[in-house]
Amino acid sequence: MxxxxxxxxxxxxxxxxxxxxxxxxxxxxxxxxxxxxxxxxxxxxxxxxxxxxxxxxxxxxxxxxxxxxxxxxxxxxxxxxxxxxxxxxxxxxxxxxxxxxxxxxxxxxxxxxxxxxxxxxxxxxxxxxxxxxxxxxxxxxxxxxxxxxxxxxGRRPDLPDVAQCAECKRAGTVCVMVATGTPCLGPVTRAGCGNLCPRIGRGCYGCFGPVEGANCAAMSAQLRDLGMTAGEIMALYRGFNAGAQPFAEEAARHE
Incomplete structure (x- = not known):
């Protein structure tokens, strides 16, 4: 064939x-x-x-x-x-x-x-x-x-379907939000990058888009507790996946 x-x-x-x-x-x-x-x-x-x-x-x-x-x-x-x-x-x-x-x-x-x-x-x-x-x-x-x-x-691919936080835990990476108060989209972002940013002390920027069932409202509440303004929260969601529905809706809520 x-x-x-x-x-x-x-x-x-x-x-x-x-x-x-x-x-x-x-x-x-x-x-x-x-x-x-x-x-x-x-x-x-x-x-x-x-x-x-x-x-x-x-x-x-x-x-x-x-x-x-x-x-x-x-x-x-x-x-x-x-x-x-x-x-x-x-x-x-x-x-x-x-x-x-x-x-x-x-x-x-x-x-x-x-x-x-x-x-x-x-x-x-x-x-x-x-x-x-x-x-x-x-x-x-x-x-x-x-x-x-x-x-x-003709089979289903074995791809990550969990939040970035799971990838951090598996790698033994210290949570940057808990340890240093660094804003991080890890709880609402799909894993898959290989834990690139958190492992060097930077927050996740959401490169892999929202994980299924992402609770962006709770994420934003945590970001506010870290001192971020509404404009800063909006900008964080408007990155590489600005058009993804959960991120787009949450950004619009803070505009």
């Missing part, structure tokens, strides 16, 4: 999640030997038409052309998986959803009439059916390889 065909696609993003795949190095070479990479412009000039067994999509949908292209990719893909905060939650560019778009264009571009974008920066799932989502800014290399392997094998 031939090797499974994989395509990697870019929309509005920084390319960081595609670079995470390239950073897999030796594991990527093994993957490339087991599949046929039919479309991956970050790494190869090879461009083959579909259908594809698996499409990995990075980036948010920000233009009318994007909306058309993602539907074409979905139609050509047996499985479609979104990777990273941009594709799963609108990305850092979703911050513009909280402002007047015309005013923003006027403040940045000398001829704003030439800028044709959608009113909002939206996740891929707002436009087409998605088979799985891999969160993070950028995604974890380990989780990316696990998701690709599981998708091709």
């Amino acid at each position: 031939g090797a499974p065909r994989i395509a990697i696609w870019k929309f509005a993003s920084c390319d960081g999640c595609q670079l995470s795949l390239l950073d897999c190095e030796e594991a990527l070479l093994e993957l490339a030997g087991a599949v046929r990479i039919s479309h991956f412009l970050e790494a190869s000039s090879r461009v083959e038409a579909g259908p594809y067994d698996l499409s990995l999509v990075e980036g948010s949908i920000t233009t009318a052309q994007d909306a058309v292209r993602i539907r074409e990719i979905r139609a050509a893909s047996a499985r479609l998986v979104t990777i990273g905060a941009c594709a799963t939650a609108g990305g850092i560019q979703a911050l513009r959803d909280t402002r007047d778009l015309d005013a923003l264009k006027r403040s940045v571009y000398p001829d704003p009439a030439l800028i044709e974008v959608l009113e909002r920066s939206t996740p891929v799932s707002d436009h087409v059916a998605v088979d799985a989502e891999l969160r993070g800014c950028p995604v974890s290399r380990r989780d990316l390889l696990e998701l690709v392997a599981a998708s091709l094998a």
